[in-house]
Amino acid sequence: MKSVKALLPKSIKIKWKLTFWAALLILFLFLSYTFVQYVVIMKWVNNHERQTIQKNMEEIYAYLLEADSEQEILESKAYIDILNEHHQLIRIVSENNSVLFTITNKVPKNWVSSQSALKEELVEMSPKGDRLLVYRKPFEVTGFKGTIEIVRNLENFESLINQITTLVIITGLVAIILSFVGGRILSFQLLKPINSMIRTMKSIKENGLNKRVNIDKQHDEMTELGIMFNELMDNLETSFQQQQQFVEDASHELKTPLTIIHGHLSLINRWGKDNPQTLERSLNLSLNETNRLIRMVSELLTLSRGDFSTSTAVLEDIKIKGVVEDVVENFLTLNPDYNISSSIDISKDFTLKIFKNHLEQIIIILLDNAIKYSKNKKEIELKVKHSENSLAIEIKDYGVGIPEEDLPLVINRFYRVDKARSRKNGGNGLGLAIAKRLLEYYKGSIEIQSVYGEWTKVIINIPLRKDSDVLFRKK
Known part of the structure; x- marks a missing residue:
């Protein structure tokens, strides 16, 4: 049966x-x-x-x-x-x-x-x-x-029994009809949020990602489902906008060096082959643009992968003070006309479970930005200190600064306050985005403070306590 x-x-x-x-x-x-x-x-x-x-x-x-x-x-x-x-x-x-x-x-x-x-x-x-x-x-x-x-x-x-039997049969037939009507009403009430969600999905399909499910005042599982759906759509819309912005910015940034390279190759093809000076200059400029393309692609790959394919690798204790001092020394060697003062308020034995190249890359990105945007007053301050819960690294320059309205945006990929000046300085607007991505891996944070035309300070914090599968330790 x-x-x-x-x-x-x-x-x-x-x-x-x-x-x-x-x-x-x-x-x-x-x-x-x-x-x-x-x-x-x-x-x-x-x-x-x-x-x-x-x-x-x-x-x-x-x-x-x-x-x-x-x-x-x-x-x-x-x-x-x-x-x-x-x-x-x-x-x-x-x-x-x-x-x-x-x-x-x-x-x-x-x-x-x-x-x-x-x-x-x-x-x-x-x-x-x-x-x-x-x-x-x-x-x-x-x-x-x-x-x-x-x-x-x-x-x-x-x-009496016959009357009761007749009544049972009649009420049974009525019960079948009423139970169907009651079941329909019950299903309508229970599925009302889902039907609303379906209509919202259809509207999203037709009109875009800005539509959301209306949330009832009563708090039940269906309300939680609606809230979760709206949060998911918020994240999806944000990701879509970021992806769209990324594609537009990447297309814009890649177009300039490719156009320059194409122009020089056309110049060489027309009459530069017979002019050694023109040939050499065009080749040098093309090589410079090619190197910039290579750096940009490398940075894009870093953002895509986060260089975190080593998630199964064992983190080792890194002595932070030595790493910071080495990076500062390298920058002083490359930029002898800059005054980089460092205040490292941690002991030599202070260790942190972090990939050494990640920490170096974060500090290099911040120092590199500080040097690029402080041409007039070549003075940079670096401070390293720790609290009971985190390690903090501060880098302050006295350069052009960042307007207040641009502060929330400078960490976005390819975003630059002054695009012409940044391109001239060789930047792609990806450094801070990479630093933020690296810090997120260690549950860290990045904060930017600035007074336009006077100074800019970047503060990063990395937790010292155990968090997720990443272990931190303080000696």
Whole structure:
């Protein structure tokens, strides 16, 4: 036999599945309640009929026991007639099965044959199709020995049961309709947030990513689903905008060196081959642009991968002070006209679990930016200190500074406050984005403070405590 689930089409919508199962549950509960009620009523009515016939028997038996002869028993007929009820027969049968007298109310005498009983008995029978309850009880008085026989027609009982059965059938049919309507309403209410989400998705497909699901005031699982969907769409929209901006910026940045290289190669092809000076100059400029392209592609790959393919590598304890001093020394060698003052407020044994090349690259990016944008006042300050929870590195220059409205944007890829000046300085606008990506790997942060035209300070913080699968330690 197939299950109910197997009977449902596989392609049926969830709203109809929910309607079906909700209606089935409501109908099952209703029918179960009705069945229990039906059984209880039947049992109660049956017990009531038995109690009524037993009560009648007790009254008649008690009255007949006071008789002193058969004649007094015959004289009790009038009293017994008063005790008799509708659809009931009372008969006194002698020991030899002869009937002393019969009192009946809508119960034919021939439905049940008279007989003397040796012991008390209460039985049900259906001689003519009607249900009868027969109660016999022997008794004995002076001069007479016989049986009291009461026959009760359960017509009223049958009529009540038939009415209840009819009512059950009618209410069952009504219950089927109401359960379907109730199931539909229930499914509509439960699926209302999902339907809203589906409409929102269709709108997003047609009009873009700016549409969101309306969140109800009530807080339940569907509300949480809607909130999560909106957050997901916010992240998706942000990622899409960043990707679109990245493609536009990358296209713009790559177009300039490629155009320059193409122009010089065209110049060489036209008449530069016969002019050594033009040939040499065009080749040098083309090589410079090619090197810039290589650096840019390398930086883009760094941002794409984060150079974190070594996530399974074991991090070693790196002595921070030595790494910082080496980077500062290298910059002083390459830029002797700059004054780079360093204040490294950590011991030589202070260690941090970090990839050495990552730390070097972060410091190099920050120092390189400081040098590029502080041509007028060639003074740079570097401070390294630690608290109980983090290591902080500050680099401050006294260069052109950053306008306040540009501070939140300078970490974005390819973003430059002065594009012409930055290009002239050789920057691609990717350094801070790479530094931020590297810091995110170690749960670190980067903060930029600046007064336009006066100074710029970059502060990075790297946690010292255990976080995720990256371990930090302080000696």
